[in-house]
Amino acid sequence: MKVAIISYTESRNPGAQLQSHALQTAIKKRYSFVEKCVHIQHRIFDTTIVPQRKGAKGFVTKLFYILTFSPRKRGVERYKKFQEEHILLSNICLEENELEKLNDEFDLFISGSDQIWSCNKGIHKPFFLTFVKDNSKKNSYGASMGMEFIPDEYKDDFISYIGSYNKISVREYTTKLFLEKYLENKEISVVCDPVFLLDIEYWKTLFENNPIIKEPYIFVYSTQMSNLFKKAIRKIQDDTGCLVVTSRPLPFLRCKVVYDMGPLEFLNYEYYASYIVSTSFHSIAFATIFHKELYCIPHSTRSSRPINLLNCLGINRVIKDVKEIDYSPINYEKVEAVKSEMVSNAYMFLDEILNQK
Structure with missing residues (x-):
């Protein structure tokens, strides 16, 4: 065929x-x-x-x-x-x-x-x-x-x-x-x-077994930099002390902007991140594959896709107010059963x- x-x-x-x-x-x-x-x-x-x-x-x-x-x-x-x-x-x-x-x-x-x-x-x-x-x-x-x-x-x-x-x-x-x-x-x-x-072991074969960023970091991948998004990143950085790694500049934050990211670098940044903050469906998807602590900030017009995914997986990490940011670990044993x-x-x-x- x-x-x-x-x-x-x-x-x-x-x-x-x-x-x-x-x-x-x-x-x-x-x-x-x-x-x-x-x-x-x-x-x-x-x-x-x-x-x-x-x-x-x-x-x-x-x-x-x-x-x-x-x-x-x-x-x-x-x-x-x-x-x-x-x-x-x-x-x-x-x-x-x-x-x-x-x-x-x-x-x-x-x-x-x-x-x-x-x-x-x-x-x-x-x-x-x-x-x-x-x-x-x-x-x-x-x-x-x-x-x-x-x-x-x-x-x-x-x-x-x-x-x-x-x-x-x-x-x-x-x-x-x-x-x-x-x-x-x-x-x-x-x-x-x-x-x-494809499972986590397969995805790991595609990128180098070596983190591009050597210190703990928050990987930020966004299609919309709303005020809520910026406030959430600032709060998580203040609370954790982690570097912010992002594909778009974020003024007034300690961050590293990566303009040269390709698909394999994206996987590396996702896999080795301490936290992931995103509006993107696939960033959220890979965060769940790699068992990451994640936060989804809804896009103003295109939020249904990642929210639908998180609802299906039973992950309550859609942030509509910075007060909702929760650092308790996600129960990925339950998530894996659903997946x-x-x-x-x-x-x-x-x-x-x-x-x-």
């Missing part, structure tokens, strides 16, 4: 690349009859380092990026290297006719995982497998909308495209509830993110779609 997956493989985001690697690796490890499993290369890897922005604010941003050019360039090279070494890709398929040729080569197509069904910038049709001619070949694994609702202007196409799938699984329960309102005759499964399909069931259910779904031929 030959399997083609479509996801965010070209993204300079550690979670996007690591989940792409995870699904591909999990399929190859478990299903010996899968002779080929690739990610469809439908976009060119973005090597832009200095963003082109207009106005006074844009000028300041460009200047800042120029001043940090060397480490940022190193970070881009690390993402590109990870993609080349750890994600098996198809030939480049940028045009519709190039994607259509894949119909003759592959027996099964999978959308996912991650926010491939987000419509905040419109519908990217390849993520919905619109180029696949045989609907029985269309499946999704852990797809996410990445937003709370679908704008009305995209809703009809969104539902129509997903309604053509053979088997559908999503990552968040909220996505399942949304789809079930419109696809009454379709069974919608909820499965865990692909990073959970074990999640992974078992996920493989049951993969069994269904991969054993159908």
